[in-house]
Amino acid sequence: MQLFSPTGLIERRTLLRAAGGAFLAGLAPRAAEALTETDAVFASAYFDREGQYGVALLTECGEIVHRYVLPERGHDAVFDPTGRTLVVFARRPGTFAAVIDTANAATPVVFHAPEGRHFYGHGRFSADGRLLYVTENDYDNARGAIGIYDATDGFRRIGEFSSGGIGPHDMTILPGARTMLIANGGLETHPDYGRTILNLATMKPNLALVDLRDGSIMATHELPHEMHKLSIRHLSMTADGTVWFACQDQGDIHELFPLAGSVSPQGELALLDIPEEDLRRLHGYIGSVVVNERAGSVVFTSPQGNVAYEIDRESRAVRARHDLVDVCGAAARGDGFFLSTGQGMLDGRQTSLAWDNHIVRRPA
Amino acid sequence: MRSFAIILAAATLLGVNSAHALTVSDEAAVEPVRNVVAGFIQPAFERFDESAELAGVAVNSLCEEPAKRTLESARQAFRDSALAFARIEFLRTGPLARDNRLERLLFWPDRRGIALRQVQAAIATGDESVTDAANLPAKSVALQGYTALEYLLFGTGSDKLAGAGSSHRCGFAAAVAENIHAIAKALDAEWHDKNGYAAVWSAPGPDNETFRSVEETVGELVSLPSEAFEIIRDQRLKPILPDDGKPKPKLALFWRSGLTMAFTQSSFEALRTYFEASGLAGVLPEDERWQARSIEFEFNNAGDALSRLQMPIEDVLANEDRVSDLKYLMILSQSLQRLFGEQITATLGLSVGFSSLDGD
Numbered sequence: 001m002q003l004f005s006p007t008g009l010i011e012r013r014t015l016l017r018a019a020g021g022a023f024l025a026g027l028a029p030r031a032a033e034a035l036t037e038t039d040a041v042f043a044s045a046y047f048d049r050e051g052q053y054g055v056a057l058l059t060e061c062g063e064i065v066h067r068y069v070l071p072e073r074g075h076d077a078v079f080d081p082t083g084r085t086l087v088v089f090a091r092r093p094g095t096f097a098a099v100i101d102t103a104n105a106a107t108p109v110v111f112h113a114p115e116g117r118h119f120y121g122h123g124r125f126s127a128d129g130r131l132l133y134v135t136e137n138d139y140d141n142a143r144g145a146i147g148i149y150d151a152t153d154g155f156r157r158i159g160e161f162s163s164g165g166i167g168p169h170d171m172t173i174l175p176g177a178r179t180m181l182i183a184n185g186g187l188e189t190h191p192d193y194g195r196t197i198l199n200l201a202t203m204k205p206n207l208a209l210v211d212l213r214d215g216s217i218m219a220t221h222e223l224p225h226e227m228h229k230l231s232i233r234h235l236s237m238t239a240d241g242t243v244w245f246a247c248q249d250q251g252d253i254h255e256l257f258p259l260a261g262s263v264s265p266q267g268e269l270a271l272l273d274i275p276e277e278d279l280r281r282l283h284g285y286i287g288s289v290v291v292n293e294r295a296g297s298v299v300f301t302s303p304q305g306n307v308a309y310e311i312d313r314e315s316r317a318v319r320a321r322h323d324l325v326d327v328c329g330a331a332a333r334g335d336g337f338f339l340s341t342g343q344g345m346l347d348g349r350q351t352s353l354a355w356d357n358h359i360v361r362r363p364a
Numbered sequence: 365m366r367s368f369a370i371i372l373a374a375a376t377l378l379g380v381n382s383a384h385a386l387t388v389s390d391e392a393a394v395e396p397v398r399n400v401v402a403g404f405i406q407p408a409f410e411r412f413d414e415s416a417e418l419a420g421v422a423v424n425s426l427c428e429e430p431a432k433r434t435l436e437s438a439r440q441a442f443r444d445s446a447l448a449f450a451r452i453e454f455l456r457t458g459p460l461a462r463d464n465r466l467e468r469l470l471f472w473p474d475r476r477g478i479a480l481r482q483v484q485a486a487i488a489t490g491d492e493s494v495t496d497a498a499n500l501p502a503k504s505v506a507l508q509g510y511t512a513l514e515y516l517l518f519g520t521g522s523d524k525l526a527g528a529g530s531s532h533r534c535g536f537a538a539a540v541a542e543n544i545h546a547i548a549k550a551l552d553a554e555w556h557d558k559n560g561y562a563a564v565w566s567a568p569g570p571d572n573e574t575f576r577s578v579e580e581t582v583g584e585l586v587s588l589p590s591e592a593f594e595i596i597r598d599q600r601l602k603p604i605l606p607d608d609g610k611p612k613p614k615l616a617l618f619w620r621s622g623l624t625m626a627f628t629q630s631s632f633e634a635l636r637t638y639f640e641a642s643g644l645a646g647v648l649p650e651d652e653r654w655q656a657r658s659i660e661f662e663f664n665n666a667g668d669a670l671s672r673l674q675m676p677i678e679d680v681l682a683n684e685d686r687v688s689d690l691k692y693l694m695i696l697s698q699s700l701q702r703l704f705g706e707q708i709t710a711t712l713g714l715s716v717g718f719s720s721l722d723g724d
Contacts, residue, residue, distance in 0.1 A: 075724065091724060121724065142476070193473050194598030201467035201505040233724075252461045254574050280573065287724075357724060 040065045040102060043086055044329050044340060045074030045356035055088045057102060058359075060333065062347035068108050070098055075121025076170070076358040080151065081129040083362045087155075089134065091356075093118040093191055097134065099155060111155045113147065116140055118191065122170045125151065126212070127177035135168040135182070136160070139190045142198075144168035146182065146210070161215025164208025166199070169233045174209075174265075175241045179218065181263065182208045183245060185231040200250060205232045207245060207263060221269045227257045236291040236298065238313065241265035244298045246286035253284025260286060260300055260311075272311065278318060281305045287357050292332035299337045303328040303357075308339060331359040387713040388647055390578045394566055396642035397585050401555075401562045403641035405455060408634065409552040412448040416548035419445035420541040423517075426525060427534040435517075435526040438537075439621070442517050445544070446510055446623055450630035451637075452551070454592035457584055458561030459554040465547050468501070469509040472617055473599050479506035483515050487533055495535030497542035510618075513540045518620040583714050585642065589635050590705030597697040600628055604677065605690055611681035624677040628693075629670040635700075636663045644708070652711045659703050666696045 040057035046067075047053050053073045057065040068088075075091035086100040088108075095118050098108040113119050113136055123134040132149040144163030149155040165184025173180050186205030188198040197203070205228070207221040223230055229251030237243045247259045256279050261271040274282075283304035291298045297319055301308040303326045310320040322339065329340030340346045340355035386393055422441035426434040452460070453470060460466050471479050482504055486494045493499045500508050516522065516537040524530045525537075554560050561574075565584065568575035575581045603615040604624075616624040639645075645656030669689045673680055680686040 190475055192603050193475070194594065194602065196473060196595070196599050198473055198475055201464045201471070280576075 039362075041362055042331055042338065042359050043077045043079070043088075043362070044359040045070070045077065045088060045091075046353040047073065047356070048353050055086070055098070055100070056353070057086075058346075062338065062349060062351075064351075066102075068098070068100055070108070071096055071110065074098070074356060076123075077360045078123050078125060078132075079360060079362050080125045081127065081363055083364075085129075085151070086360075086362075087123060087125075087132060089121045089123055090119050092120045093137070093189065094121070095119060097123065097155070111149070111157075114157060117145070117147070120167070120169050124171050124173055124180070127173065131158075133171065133173075133180065135163065135171060137167070137189065142166060142188050142190075144182075144184055146171070146180070146215075161210065162217065164210060164217040164220055165204070165206045167205070167231070169231075170235045172235045172237045172243055173212070174237070174243075175239075178212055180210045180212055181235065181237075181243050182210060183232045183235050184208055185233050185248075186228070187231055187250065197250060200229070203231070203250065204228055205230065205247075207232060207243075207269070209267070219267060221263060221267070223269075223271075230257055230259065234286070234289045236289045238291050239293055242313075244289050244291055244313075246289035246300055248286065249284030256280065259284065260289065272316060274309070275318065278309060278321070281307050282309075287328040288330050290330040290332055290337065292335070292337060294332070295335040299330050299339075301327045301330050301339070303342060308337070310337065328357040329355050329359040331361045386579060386582070387649065387711065392647055393578050393582045393712070394568070396644045396647055397566045397581055400585065400638055400642035401566060404634075404638050405452075406555050406562070408448075408451045408455075409548075409555045412445075412452050413545070413548040413552035415441075415445040415448040416541070416545040419513075420538070420545045423534070423538045423541040427531065427538050430525060430527055430530065430534065432526045435523075438525075439517050442510075442513060442541075443621060443623055443626070445541075446514075446618065446621070447626060447630045449510065450627045451634035454588060454595070454631065454635065454638075456591065457588060458565065459551045464505060465551065467505045467509075469544060469547055471506045471509055471511050473603065473615075474506065474511060478504075479511045480515060480519075482506045483512050483519075483536075486536060487516075487521075490532050492532075495532065495539050497539040497546065500539055500543040508540065508543050510544065513537060513544065514618055514621050514623075516540065579714055582712060583709075585644070586704050586709050586712070586714070589638060590701050590709075592631070592635055593697040593701035593704070596628060596631060597694050597701070600624075600631075601690060601694045601697065604681065605687070605694070611687070613678045613681050616677040619677050622676045625670065625673045625675065625680065629674065632663065632666050632670060636667075639663075648708070648711055655703060655707045655711060658707075659700065662696050662700050662703065666693060666700075669693050669696070 041060045042058040043055055045055045053070045054067050055070055055074050055077060056067045059065055072094050073091045074088045077086055077088040079086050084103050086102055088098045090096045095113040096110045098110045100108045117136045117138055120135040123132055125132055130152050132151050134147045136145045136147045138145045144165050144167055145160045146163050147157055148159040150158045163182045163184055167185035167187040169183050169185045171180055171182045184206050186203040208217055209219040211218050229249060230247040231250050232245050232247050234246045235243050243263045245261055258271040258274060259282055261269060263269050282302040285302050285304040286300045287303050288301045296313050297310050298313055299308055299310050306325045308322040308324060308327050309318055312319045324341055326342040327339055331338045338347050340359055342354050344351045344354055346355060419441040422438040426438040456466060516533055525534055555562055564572060564574050565581060568578050568581040600617055604612050613619055618624050618627055639659060648656055669692050672689050673686060680690060
C-alpha cells in the first residue's frame with residue numbers, strides 16, 4: 001500500500017490545495033457547516049475545471065461535503081458495511097483503488113492491482129467488511145479475475161478466483177453472503193492495444209454465480225446467441241436477491257436487442273421487454289442500473305441517449321422517463337432517484353463538476 | 365485519454381456544448397454526409413469490390429497454373445485488394461458493421477495468433493472444407509479474411525504454391541479470396557442501394573429509425589475519422605513500438621506481405637479524401653476554419669512521414685530516423701483524432717458528454 005503522493009505522506013491542507021482554489025472558494029458557509037455536521041449519504045467520482053479527478057461525498061440533497069483528489073479517473077466506489085470506509089476504483093484500464101476514511105477526512109491512500117492486471121472500476125466488500133473483492137483483468141491470459149484484498153490488513157491482496165468469464169465489470173453479493181454474481185462483459189482487451197476489443201466476433205458475456213467459500217463457479221447465465229454482443233456490465237440487487245442487470249451493445253445498435261433484464265433468486269433469467277421506441281432512445285447503451293427498494297422500481301440511465309428510464313419491478317413497464325443530457329449516475333432516494341450527469345447536473349442543479357458514471361449510497 | 369477528457373469536460377462545464385444545438389442549419393449540416401457518400405464512400409466500395417474480384421481471379425489462375433509468374437500475380441492482387449480495403453475499413457457504420465463483416469474481412473488484432481494456428485491447422489490436416497468458399501462463413505472469422513489469405517500467399521511454405529503439390533493450400537486461398545469478394549460485393553451493393561444505408565444516414569428525422577436527428581447524422585460523420593485515428597494509433601502503431609522500447613515487427617499488420625506501412629498510408633490517404641470530399645471545412649464558421657487548416661496541415665505532415673516509411677516494417681524498426689517518423693505518426697494520429705473528435709465536434713455544437721464518452 002502506498003500513498004499516491006510521490007512525496008509520501010501529505011497533510012490534509014496540502015491535499016486541499018491540490019484540489020484547487022475553487023474548492024476552498026466554493027465552500028459556502030452552509031457547506032462548511034455540512035462538512036462537520038452533516039453525514040455524507042452519497043459518493044461519486046468527478047472531474048473538475050482544473051483537470052483534476054476526484055471523488056466527492058454528498059449529502060442527501062446533493063451538497064458537497066468533502067472532495068478528495070484522485071491520481072487518475074475513478075469509476076465506481078463502495079462503502080464498507082459500517083459506512084466509514086469508502087473505496088474508489090480506477091476506471092478501466094486503471095490500476096489504483098483509493099481508500100478513504102470518511103470519519104476523519106484523512107488523506108486517501110491507494111493500493112494497486114498486481115503486475116499484469118488492471119481494475120475494471122468496481123468492487124464489493126464481504127458482508128462482514130473484512131474482505132474487498134475487486135474485478136480485475138488478467139490481460140496476458142485473457143481471463144477475468146476477482147482479486148481478494150484484506151481490509152483488515154491494509155488491503156493486502158490475499159488471493160483471487162476466476163470471474164467465470166472475460167471482462168468482469170460489476171458484481172454483487174447475494175443474500176446469505178455466500179455467493180457472488182459477476183457481470184462478465186465478455187470484452188477481451190489488452191493495454192498494448194488501448195481500448196480495442198480483441199474478440200468482438202466471438203465475445204460471450206455471461207453472469208457467473210460463484211461460491212465465495214472456494215471460488216468455484218456454481219452456474220453461468222448466457223444471453224441467447226444472437227445477443228452475444230450485448231456486454232453485461234452493471235448490476236443492482238433487490239432485498240429478495242433478484243439481480244437487475246444492464247448491458248451495452250457492442251454490435252450494430254440499430255438491431256435493438258433488449259438491454260436489460262433480471263435474474264431471480266431461483267436463477268431464472270428474464271430479459272426486460274422495453275418498448276421499441278424507448279429501446280431506440282437508449283442508443284444501445286445503459287451506463288448505470290439502480291434498484292429503489294422502497295419505490296418498487298429500478299432505474300436505467302443512458303448518457304448516450306440522454307435519458308433515464310424508471311421501470312416498475314412488478315409490472316416491468318416503464319413508469320417514468322427523465323430526459324437529461326449525459327445522465328449516468330443514479331442512486332435511490334425516497335421514492336425516486338438522485339441523478340447526476342457528465343455535464344455537471346446533480347439532483348437537478350448545475351454544479352461545476354463533471355460527474356462520473358456512478359453514485360454510491362452509504363449504508364444506513 | 366486523460367487530456368481528451370479534460371478538454372471535453374472543460375468545454376462542457378463551461379457550457380460550450382449542449383445537446384441539440386447545432387451551430388449550422390440542418391440542411392448545411394447534412395450536406396457533407398451526402399457529399400462524402402457520393403464523392404468518396406460509394407467509389408471506394410466500388411474499387412474494393414473490383415480489386416477483391418481481381419484477387420479472386422488471380423488466385424484461381426495460380427491454382428489452375430502454378431508458376432512463379434502466377435504466384436507473383438496473385439500476391440500483387442492481394443496487395444491491391446488489401447490496400448483498397450484500407451480505404452474502406454474505417455467506415456465502420458451500416459453495412460460494414462453488420463454480420464461481423466469487418467471481423468470476417470480482417471481478424472485483427474490477433475494478439476494470441478489464433479488466425480495463424482487455425483490456418484496452419486487447416487493446412488496440416490488437409491481440411492477439405494476450407495477449399496469451398498460456401499463453407500467459410502460458418503467457420504471461424506480467423507479463417508475468412510485478409511490475415512488468413514496473407515499467410516496462405518506469403519507465409520511459411522507459400523513459395524511452394526508456384527509448383528505442383530500445393531493444391532489444397534491454393535484451394536484454401538482461392539476460397540478465402542472468393543469469400544472476401546462476396547463480402548465486398550454485398551457491401552458495394554448495400555452502399556449503392558437507393559433505399560439503403562446511404563439514404564438512411566443522409567435523411568435524419570423522426571421517422572428515420574436509425575438517425576432521428578441531424579445531430580446523430582453529423583455525429584456519425586465526425587466520429588468515423590476520430591475512431592479511425594484511434595485505431596491506427598492503438599492497433600497499428602502502438603503495438604509495434606511498445607512503451608518498453610523493444611520493437612515488435614511481427615505484431616505489425618501484414619508484415620509478411622511487407623504491406624504494413626503501405627496499408628497505413630492508404631488509410632491516411634482515404635481519411636484525407638473522406639474529409640475533403642465531405643466539404644466539412646465549408647460548413648465551419650469563418651472564425652473556426654483554422655480547424656480545417658489544421659487538419660490539412662496534419663495530413664500533410666503524415667503524408668511526408670509516411671512517404672519516408674515505405675519499406676518493410678523490419679527495416680523501419682531497424683532505423684532510428686524511421687522509428688522517429690513512426691513515433692511522429694502516432695502523435696499526428698492523436699492530433700487528428702482530437703481535431704475531429706473534439707474540436708470540430710464542439711464547433712458544430714454536437715453534444716459529447718463526459719459520461720457518454722468511451723463507454724464503460
